[in-house]
Amino acid sequence: xxxxxxxxxxxxxxxxxxxxxxxxxxxxxxxxxxxxxxxxxxxxxxxxxxxxxxxxxxxxxxxxxxxxxxxxxxxxxxxxxxxxxxxxxxxxxxxxxx
Amino acid sequence: xxxxxxxxxxxxxxxxxxxxxxxxxxxxxxxxxxxxxxxxxxxxxxxxxxxxxxxxxxxxxxxxxxxxxxxxxxxxxxxxxxxxxxxxxxxxxxxxxxxxxxxxxxxxxxxxxxxxxxxxxxxxxxxxxxxxxxxxxxxxxxxxxxxxxxxxxxxxxxxxxxxxxxxxxxxxxxxxxxxxxxxxxxxxxxxxxxxxxxxxxxxxxxxxxxxxxxxxxxxxxxxxxxxxxxxxxxxxxxxxxxxxxxxxxxxxxxxxxxxxxxxxxxxxxxxxxxxxxxxxxxxxxxxxxxxxxxxxxxxxxxxxxxxxxxxxxxxxxxxxxxxxxxxxxxxxxxxxxxxxxxxxxxxxxxxxxxxxxxxxxxxxxxxxxxx
Numbered sequence: 001x002x003x004x005x006x007x008x009x010x011x012x013x014x015x016x017x018x019x020x021x022x023x024x025x026x027x028x029x030x031x032x033x034x035x036x037x038x039x040x041x042x043x044x045x046x047x048x049x050x051x052x053x054x055x056x057x058x059x060x061x062x063x064x065x066x067x068x069x070x071x072x073x074x075x076x077x078x079x080x081x082x083x084x085x086x087x088x089x090x091x092x093x094x095x096x097x098x
Numbered sequence: 099x100x101x102x103x104x105x106x107x108x109x110x111x112x113x114x115x116x117x118x119x120x121x122x123x124x125x126x127x128x129x130x131x132x133x134x135x136x137x138x139x140x141x142x143x144x145x146x147x148x149x150x151x152x153x154x155x156x157x158x159x160x161x162x163x164x165x166x167x168x169x170x171x172x173x174x175x176x177x178x179x180x181x182x183x184x185x186x187x188x189x190x191x192x193x194x195x196x197x198x199x200x201x202x203x204x205x206x207x208x209x210x211x212x213x214x215x216x217x218x219x220x221x222x223x224x225x226x227x228x229x230x231x232x233x234x235x236x237x238x239x240x241x242x243x244x245x246x247x248x249x250x251x252x253x254x255x256x257x258x259x260x261x262x263x264x265x266x267x268x269x270x271x272x273x274x275x276x277x278x279x280x281x282x283x284x285x286x287x288x289x290x291x292x293x294x295x296x297x298x299x300x301x302x303x304x305x306x307x308x309x310x311x312x313x314x315x316x317x318x319x320x321x322x323x324x325x326x327x328x329x330x331x332x333x334x335x336x337x338x339x340x341x342x343x344x345x346x347x348x349x350x351x352x353x354x355x356x357x358x359x360x361x362x363x364x365x366x367x368x369x370x371x372x373x374x375x376x377x378x379x380x381x382x383x384x385x386x387x388x389x390x391x392x393x394x395x396x397x398x399x400x401x402x403x404x405x406x407x408x409x410x411x412x413x414x415x416x417x418x419x420x421x422x423x424x425x426x427x428x429x430x431x432x433x434x435x436x437x438x439x440x441x442x443x444x445x446x447x448x449x450x451x452x453x454x455x456x457x458x459x460x461x462x463x464x465x466x467x468x469x
Binding site for chain 2: 045050052
């Protein structure tokens, strides 16, 4: 299982309190994790990436294992520690005023 | 026993205010959707307990919420707003072509007859509709595809379709307004549209009487006279007696004819309300005095309503969707400010009092009169 940490507002939408875990079939990539996340939590569709263009929202970032993976192509394999479930995939709302 | 429910959208959540018909004591529920911008929430005239809310965020995009119990509980419904086909371009601020990009829902207008049918006005300007209670949304593309569409430019707040007025006597007719394209009307349920801006005069345009390009802020109608429209334009208060085919200015003796909202009295179709704002660069009341202006003659002759409103050091704004009326025998008038106050008058504007005073900046106010 892939561990995913959501920002607070998305935890509220998804009605979850802490980390969530999703099952990914095939290579563990950001795109595959988001596909699995949106399947398990359809209320998150459109909140992390645009529903039409599939592009990451500008103020959303993807971190894992101390790295900013936000600008990697969505089919880039995630670190082994994420694939093995020892480290979480972090979806982060950027600090940008408000 | 009648009661009133006031739906308030703010920069950081939604609030539901309720009172009995005396409108003296108010219960405040909220914030709902805390931390999110609630551009608009509105109830269905056909089922007043069915509410819809536009919840959005610069981080996480657009959400639509629906309530079946008057706002006590909510459920998330569909939020996929995809333009029909390849949406093409409009003009960007610098005059270059810019692709249509969905940003948010500014306004939700439920059908007067069907709780599951709602129109949504969005940025970048387009009109969407749901017929399944918000689960799915489909564009009515003819508006965006109007031959003038490629020339539309955004206003300072974005290129938003912010006003939707449904004709209660003619199901095929509706009016919309776009900043800064102007007003448009359909007579066939959205299949075709025509600009209805004849008589508008905007000195900010190279051609002040252009067919499109006007920054219309808000249009109001009394349901008993659906061909009479009142408009608060960027500057100028306007009136049409022919369903928008032509407009004439009725700013008359207004202190300033710049402003955002305009509303019509529930029982007096010639009584209208505006909130004059100093200018387009100084978005606050003239002289620091918050004054609602009322005309009982459908425009031109205006009187200032000040009793209970701050008359010194007041520098708030009142946004376009932030004024509404109730339908009780003595018409109530309500408006919200960017300072977080919601003011109400239970006597058509004679006396005012804040019914809540420390909310986040108010984006919208809607009122439901409940039996």
